[in-house]
Amino acid sequence: MKQVKIFAGSASRELGEKIAAAYGTTLGDxxxxxxxxxxxxxxxxESVRGxxxxxxxxxxxxxxxxxxxxxxxxxxxxxxxxxxxIVMPYMGYARQDRKxxxxxxxxxxxxxxxxxxxxxxxxxxxxxxxxxxxxFFDIPVxxxxxxxxxxxxxxxxxxxxxxxxxxxxGGVVRTRAFAKKFGAEIVVCDKMRxxxxxxxxxxxxxxxxxxxxxFVDDMVDTAGTICKAAELVMERGxxxxxxxxTHPLLSGPAHDRIRASALTELITTDTIPLxxxxxxxxxxxxxxxxxxAIRNVVTHESxxxxxx
Numbered sequence: 001m002k003q004v005k006i007f008a009g010s011a012s013r014e015l016g017e018k019i020a021a022a023y024g025t026t027l028g029d030x031x032x033x034x035x036x037x038x039x040x041x042x043x044x045x046e047s048v049r050g051x052x053x054x055x056x057x058x059x060x061x062x063x064x065x066x067x068x069x070x071x072x073x074x075x076x077x078x079x080x081x082x083x084x085x086i087v088m089p090y091m092g093y094a095r096q097d098r099k100x101x102x103x104x105x106x107x108x109x110x111x112x113x114x115x116x117x118x119x120x121x122x123x124x125x126x127x128x129x130x131x132x133x134x135x136f137f138d139i140p141v142x143x144x145x146x147x148x149x150x151x152x153x154x155x156x157x158x159x160x161x162x163x164x165x166x167x168x169x170g171g172v173v174r175t176r177a178f179a180k181k182f183g184a185e186i187v188v189c190d191k192m193r194x195x196x197x198x199x200x201x202x203x204x205x206x207x208x209x210x211x212x213x214x215f216v217d218d219m220v221d222t223a224g225t226i227c228k229a230a231e232l233v234m235e236r237g238x239x240x241x242x243x244x245x246t247h248p249l250l251s252g253p254a255h256d257r258i259r260a261s262a263l264t265e266l267i268t269t270d271t272i273p274l275x276x277x278x279x280x281x282x283x284x285x286x287x288x289x290x291x292x293a294i295r296n297v298v299t300h301e302s303x304x305x306x307x308x
Contacts, residue, residue, distance in 0.1 A: 009057035016056035018287030062092025089271035094129035112136035127246040146246035159212035209237035219247035223254035227261040
């Protein structure tokens with residue numbers, strides 16, 4: 001069996017350390033040189049020749065950390081690594097998965113092309129914005145399910161009148177899959193946007209009166225949608241409202257909106273580190289899940305066996 005080495009980029013150092021510890025090793029020694037104009041150059045401070053190398057890096061903010069990760073892959077390949085596997089807990093540009101208006105790029109496909117162009121052997125990620133993005137790749141993609149770690153916490157709350165909600169029509173499939181683990185029903189919030197990150201109107205499809213509502217989504221960015229949806233279901237008679245999301249982008253006024261919202265709590269993971277403390281946010285680590293997935297890849301065992 002090839003020696004396994006795990007390294008982390010600057011965006012995911014803390015998560016990388018947790019994954020390595022859960023796997024039973026320590027994080028590899030990697031340094032990042034920066035020139036005066038901020039050009040970067042990563043280098044491995046230990047041999048990776050003949051090793052199975054796992055590089056942990058979420059691409060948020062997407063452009064700089066994606067470039068850093070691609071340079072890491074190139075450095076590992078040039079250092080004669082046997083295989084290079086990207087562990088990308090959060091994939092930036094995944095929201096650009098189709099042409100929804102004329103003359104726009106499909107950013108997720110561009111990122112897929114870049115990842116493959118540097119010689120990546122495999123990609124491991126979690127809760128892509130759209131599952132079909134896996135089809136943009138011609139290499140194996142392990143698409144992990146964040147519900148593996150968040151669903152047990154929801155169960156531990158023992159909510160009496162549990163119902164799950166999708167904050168928009170596009171998230172119905174994700175919400176239904178989550179609700180299926182509990183044998184629960186779902187409702188949907190139908191929203192209309194003026195432009196990105198700005199909502200014109202929203203309405204609830206379904207009855208939430210007296211219910212403990214849990215919104216399910218893959219990410220929370222400015223938190224405008226989730227906070228407006230939480231307020232709306234409380235106005236419709238919900239007993240409590242929570243949200244469970246995998247990727248806490250939390251841009252701009254997100255933290256202030258969450259603090260002032262009707263949300264009892266926002267349950268999320270550590271695919272992206274929080275940039276400030278927030279008493280309403282509970283973070284559950286994905287490190288054990290990624291460590292188990294790495295172990296199963298190395299030993300050629302099933303990845304799907306890890307899902308709840």
